Amino acid sequence: MVYGGKPSTGCYLCRKRKIKCDEAQPECRNCIIYGRPCPGYRPDAVFRNETRKIERLVKSGNSASNNSSSGSNSGSQGHTPGSDSSVIVARRRHHGSIQSKPTLTLYSPADADWEQRALCYFFDQFTIQADEEDGGHLDYLPPLYAREIGRQGGNAPSSCLRWAVDATALMTLANAKNASPLMNKARLGYGKALRSLQEALASPAHAVKDETFASVVLLSLYEDISGERNGLFSSHTAGFEFLMKLRGEGQMDHRRGRDMFNFAYTHLYVEILALGDKPRFDGDWVVGMLDSNNPVERLMLTAPSISQLFTSMRRAPPPDQATVEAWIAAGLECDAELAQWTQTLPDRWLPLFVYSDQGEPLMTYNRISIALVWNYYRAVRVMLHQLLLSLHGSLAAIRMQSSFTSTFKPPITQPGDSTPETSIRATIRELTTEVCRGLPFCLSDVDSLGRPTKTVGEWQTRAAQGYGLLWPLWYLLSCGMPTLAQVEQIRTVLYRVGSKHGIKLALVLAREAERIRGEQHTEVRVVNSV
Template sequence: MVYCGKPSRGCQMCRTRRIKCDETKPTCNQCQKSRRQCPGYKDDFDLVFRNETKATERRARRSSKNKRGSNNNTQIGSVNRSDASRKFSIVSNSSSNHAEIMYSTTGMDLAKIESDGNDSSSSDALGLQVAFTSPIEQQAPCYFMSNFVIIPQSGQIRGSFDWVLPLIKTEASDSALSLSFQAVAMASLANKPNARGSNLMHLAIENYAKALKVVNLALQNPVQQKADQTLASILLLGFFETITQEKASITAWGSHIDGAVQIVKMRGKKQLRTKVGVALFQSVRGQMLVNCLSSSKTPMLGADWWCADSQKDEGAAFVNRLNLQVAELRGDLNRILMTHPRSPETTELVTEIMHRALELEQEYQRWEETQTKQTVAWVDNIPGGDITKADVCPGRVDLYPDVFACSAWNFSRVSRIFIAAIVIRCAAWTCYPVDYRTTPEYAQMSRMGQEMICDIIASIPFMFGWHLDAEGRLKPGDPMSGNDATDVKALGGVYAIWPLLSVSCSDFTTDSQRLWIKGRLKFISEVMGLNQAKVVSTLQLRLPSMIVRRDNMSYAPPNVTNSVRPSGKPAIMPTLPPSISALNFQQREAMKREMWERERKAAMEKVREEQQQRQQHLGRSVLETSSGNVGGGGGGLSGIGAMNGNGLDSNVMFQYQQSKYGLGLSGNGVGNGNGMQKTGEMGLKISNEQGKKYAWLEGLGWWETTV
C-alpha cells in the first residue's frame, strides 16, 4: 500500500484555506476568528483507513484486460485443502510494476501459504499486496470481544462480559452458550453502519432461534438449569435484544432478565464460591435493577440477599445497596397507591415512604462526597446550531477515572431522580386536590432533579470517548475503539442508554436537553449498533407528572375544605448540598461555572509559582556548583579540564536533590548534544549575549549568570 503521508486532523475549512488548524473542539478557533462556519472534523476511522475499493476494482479490471493480450501475467495455481477451497493468483502489470494477490476463501480457517524461495523472492521484487478476508464466523466474535468485553487487569475490580472467555473455551459449537455467543456477536457486527443490509443479521437470528431451543431444553434439566453456561446464555440472549430490539419486541429483554433472576434464585449462595459465579451474579443484579426501576417492580428476595457478594470496592457495594433500596421503595409505593383506598392509614404509610426516601437521599449525598470527578471544560456554542447532532451539550464536561466509575455515578443519579419522583408523588397524594407543584417538596426535589440531569449530561461525552490530550485540551475519541479498560469503546453506549432514557422521560429536563438526548440515543443506535436506544428514544413519557395524574384519577376528589396535610410526623426535608439552592437553574449554572473558572485559575497560578520556585532553586544550585569548579585566567575547569574564551570544553557532573545531571558543553558556548546523558537529565549551556552570560537549563529556559 502506498504511503500518502500523515492525514491532516484539521477541520475541512482550514484544509481548504491551507492554514494550520488548532483542532479545538467542538469548533475551530481559526473559523471563529474569521467568522466562518466550522464544518467539523473527520472521523478517526476515516483518517486512518482510506476507501480503496473503487481503485482496487479499476486495477483489477485493467489487469484482466491486459491478461487477454499479454504474456506478462503470471498464474500461480490453486491450493486445495479438505476444509475449504482457496484460489490464489498474481496479476502483474508491466507498466506500473505492481502486482496484487487475489484471495478467495470459504471455511473456518485461513490456509497457510507455502511457497519456495524463488516465489518469495519474486514476490518481494514485485511488491505484492496480500489481502486476506477472514470468515464471518471469526470476524464477529473478534468484533464483539473488542467492543463489549473488558477483562479486569491486575489491581482492577470490575469488568464487562468477563465471564464469557472462561466459559466458552470448553463449549461445543452446538451448545447453548456457543449459539448464544455467535448470535450476539453476529448481530453486533451486522449492526455496524457499513455492514447493514448484509446476510449477517439473518444468520444471527438463526443462531438466536437455535440458542432459545437449546436453553429451553437445559431449563428442563435439574442439573443444567443451575449451570453457569445456562445463566450466561440467558444473559447473552438478553443482550441480543438490546442490539436488535424493535418496538414489537420491547418486552423481550425484560423476559430474559426475569428468567435470569429465577435461575440466580435457584442457584443460591453456592454460586458465589467461584469468580465466574460472582461475575454472573453481579451482571444479573445490575440488569435486574434497571428492569425493576423501569417497571416499578420490587426486587425479588430483597436488598440484603442481592448484596450477599463481598465486593472489594466498598463504595460500589454501598451504592448498590442504596440503588436496591430505592427500587424496593418505588415498588412499595406503587403497590400501596394501586391497592389501598384513600384513608388515614394509607396516608400514614405514604408519609412513611416519603421519610424513607429522604433518608436515602441523605445517604446518597454522603456517598457522593467520597467519590471523585473532574470538570474539565464548559461548552457555550454548538457548531452549526443543530443540538441534535452535537457531541457535547452546552454546559459542563466532566471526566472520570474509568467507564465503570462513571456508570456507578450515573446509576446513583438516576436513583436520586427516582427519589425525587417518589417524594413528589407522595406529596401530591397527601395534598390532593391541591396542586402538588405549589408544595415545598416539589420545589426542592425539582431542583435536585435538575442537578442530577445536568451531571448525567456532563458525563456522556466521557462515556463516548472524550478525553484530555497531552496538552490539556478536550478532544473526542473513537467510541468503537480502545485498547484497555480506560478506553470506552461501544460499551460506553450500553452504559449510557439507561441514564439517557431516565433523563429524557423526566419532568425536570428542559426542551433543549431532551433534544440533545434524543440525538445521543440516535447516535448510539446508528453508530454503535444498539437498536434499543432507538426504541426508547421514541417513548413519550413525562415522569412523575403522568404517574401523579394516574394516582389521582383512581379516586373521587374529597371535599376541598377537608383536604389538608394529615396530622402526624411532618415531612422534614434533609439538608441539601450547596449545589442545590433556592436559585433558579440558570443562576446555579452561572455560579458553578464562575466557581470552576476561579478554581482553575487558582490551580494554574499555584502550578506557575511552584515551577518558578523550582527553576530558581535549580538554577542557583547549578550556578553555584559550576562557579566552584571554574578556574581563573584562561577559563579552565579546576582539576578537570580547560575552558576557552567562549565556553566549557568538558563534562561535569553535579548533585542536585540526589539526581545527577550532565553538563554537556562545547567550546563555542552551545551545549553538545552528545554530552547529554539520558532521558530525565538536564543539560547546562553557557552563552554570551550583549555583554551578559546566560545559562540554559534544558526544559527550564535561560538564566542570567556570572560564571
C-alpha cells in the same frame, strides 16, 4: 526482486480470516479467543520475485493487441450507430466491477469468514478486560467460549453458550454494517440457543453451571442489540431470577460468578425501578452476599429498600395523611443512604470539574466505567425525588381537602418562600445537568482534562460503554426535568449509540421517551385549559 510494500504483519490465522490482529506477544488476542496456538508474525518488509509475472503480462499484452487489431479491421466493415456506445458502456461496467469492492450484504452468510469476523468484532466491542482498578465487562466470555468449542460439538445441552455467543456476535456485526443476511442467520442461532438453554435448565447438573448463566446474559444482550424486547421488558428476567436463586451463595466465591450476578442484579432492578415491574423474590438474601467495600456493590445494596418503598405504594389502597407522611420519611431515608454513597468513595472515583476549549463546564472521571456508575446513581436519585415530589403533591391535596371539613387552615406560602417541592425540583435539575456535563467524556469526545481527543476513526467509544449509557439517559429524558438543550443532547446520544454501534434498544428507548414526553405535555395543556 521487487519491494512488495509494507504488508500486514499480523499472524497467519488473522490474515487468513481477514481480521485485525493486535500482534500481542506471545500470542494475539484472537488466537486466544479461538483457543488455537498463534503461528507468529511475518517481517515488516517482503520482497517478491516478479520476473515470471512480468513475462506473462508481456505475452498476454501482445496477444491482446493482435486480437484488437484484427477485431478493429473486421468491425470497421460492419459498423452500426449504437456499437461504439454499447462498447463504452460495457467497458465502464467492466471497469466498475473491478474497482468497486462488494459490500457486506453481498456476501453469503454461510461464509465462515464473516462468522469469525463477527466473533472478533463482538468480543472487541463488548468485552473489557478487568484490572486492579476496573471490574471489566463480560471479560469472562472469551475463555468460556474457547473452552466450550474445544471440548464438545454442538449437540450437548451446554452448547447453549456457543449458540448464544454466535447469534449475539452475528447480530452485533449485522446491525453495525446493516447486513440483512447476517441478521437472518443470527435469528436462527438465537432460536437454537433458546432450545439448547431449555435443555440445560432441565438438567440439574447443567443449570448451575457458569456457561448456562452466561448464556442467559448473552440472550438478554441479544434482545437489546436487536431491539426485540417485549415492549421495554426483557424476556429473560425470570431466567435471571431463577438462576440467581438456584446458584445461591456459591456463585459469589469467584470473580466470574460475581460479575455475572452483578449483571443480572442490575438487569432486574432496572425493570423494577425504571419500568415499575414487581420483584418476584425477596431480595434480602442478597444483602449478605454483596461487598460493602466495593463502590458498585455498595450502590446495589440500596436498591432493595427503594424497591420495597415503590412496591408498598403500588399495592396500598388510597392513603391517608399519616401513610403519606410515613412514605415521605422512608423516601428521605433512602435518599440519605444514596447521598452517603458519594461520601465513602475512594479518590479515584470522584468526578473532576473541568472546562472545554470553548469554556463549557464539563464533568470527567478517572475512567468511563466509573462515569457510567455515577450515571446510574444520579438516575436512581432522580427516580426517588420524582416519587417524593408526587408524595408531597398528594399530601398537599389531602391537607387541602381536610381544610374544607375542619377548622384546620394550611399555611399560606409567599412567592419567595422555599417549599419541599421547590427543593426537590432543584435537586432533579442539578442531577440531570451533572449527567449531561459528563456525556462528552462518556462518549470519548474529551479526555479527563476536557481536551478534545485525537481519534483516528469516527468514534472510539466501545459498544459496552455506549450500552451502559442507555437506561439512565432514557429515564432522565422521559421522567426527569431536562431543559430543551439537554433533551436534544440526550436524544442525540441515544440515536448515536443506536446507529454507530447498532444497539437497537437505544433507538427504541429514544422513541419511547419521546412518546412519554408527548403525553406529559398533553396532560399539562389539558390541566392549564381547565
